[in-house]
Amino acid sequence: MRNILALIQRFYVTLAFMGLLALSLFMLFSSNNYHRSAFVEHSSDLVGKVYNQRDKLAQYLRLGEINDHLALENARLRARLPENYLLRDTSTGDMLDTAGVLRYRFRPARVINATINRDMNYLTLDRGSEQGIQKDMGVIAGQSVVGIVTSTSDNFSIVMPVIHSNFRTPVRIKGFFGQLTWPGGSPQRAQVDDIPKHARIMPGDTVTTTGFGFTFPAGQLIGFVEEVDMLSKESFHVITIRLSTDYRKVNYVEVISDLMRQEIETLQLRQDSIDGTDRP
């Protein structure tokens, strides 16, 4: 016993080191997949407030730029007002039909913190579950895709942006469907796989969302094709795209909720139980 005590006394620093190292490694690996959820639950209030203050200051310094952006958006929206349309003929009006059933609702939010230089980047929004934000909702800025909500606290939420190594979403280029991933590195570029070789994809083609699932409406801009590799022997293109969202400047975003999600899910579930199959 005395020997053990003597041993502990002699190596207590190393033992303490081992203990703390084990503890921190345990924290890292036990929370790896959803580590951001822990962040939200434990610290969103304090850390969220600090980031909120910082963002207020940073925003003040960029008011001019934000102003330009809003003016542009105003102009675009004003162009869609019914008064701007000359109705030559009642049957061929170009008017925006507002009598349809609303499917997507957009909630504005502000980005109060963003990382862009990691492998797994995240944005923090100043809206949370109390303001109606839920997990798996899509997030866009202007017309272009930003990411997907991964976790929420009462007043804040965390978004996994396109520039996160686990981000996946189906995309469409010229009518062909592919899969968007982010290989790391530059926060301005991403990659599209699974587009067959016979598709004639050219640099400059638009990459948009498909509207499958409940995250994004169809036709939201993701980016533009930058480079198509012609040499690989695979039967699918590997396409490098330039993202239309500049994550260094993203500030105001809109969170999309799909109001028909439940109805569609119920329908699919019913069909599945008829077929006796499981939909992933």
Next chain:
Amino acid sequence: MALIVLNNLLRILFLILLQALVVSKILLLDGLILPWIYIFAILMLPFETPRWLVLVIAFGTGLVMDYFTGPMGLHTTACVVLGYMQPLIQRLLAPREGYEINERPTIQKMGLPWYLTYGTILTLIHHVVLFFLEVLRLHDFFYTLIHVLLSVMATMVLMVLGQYLIYNSKPADL
């Protein structure tokens, strides 16, 4: 004594906020250069700080840093390794007559060559653990290595410049 403790606590807090709110927002070469200057707080602990205390302070600093940037445990791990190594490196680099009582490792006291050795070794240890744990992949080993080396340089430049800015009372005679 209480003043020294308060002084060090404030420095740690200030550096964490500086890191989280300013330095981490700087994007150089698409994020290839990423300085982590908050470890300056651990490098600056006085020479006679007990080893267990350095460990505990490093652990706490890493934990708070993780709350700001996540994932939980990443900075904590790197800081614990740093806190374990810091007294060892100090012992390794000790001058023949030992350190003076109540002294802190600064350029002004120890000279630029000593500080560059001390700082670079410890920053390198911390950054290697941090960046390789974050990536946890070996297939872009060289990318991560360049990432580490450039970031170590950036951290060192900031730390040295910071010291000349803050403690500019008297330049050390080299």
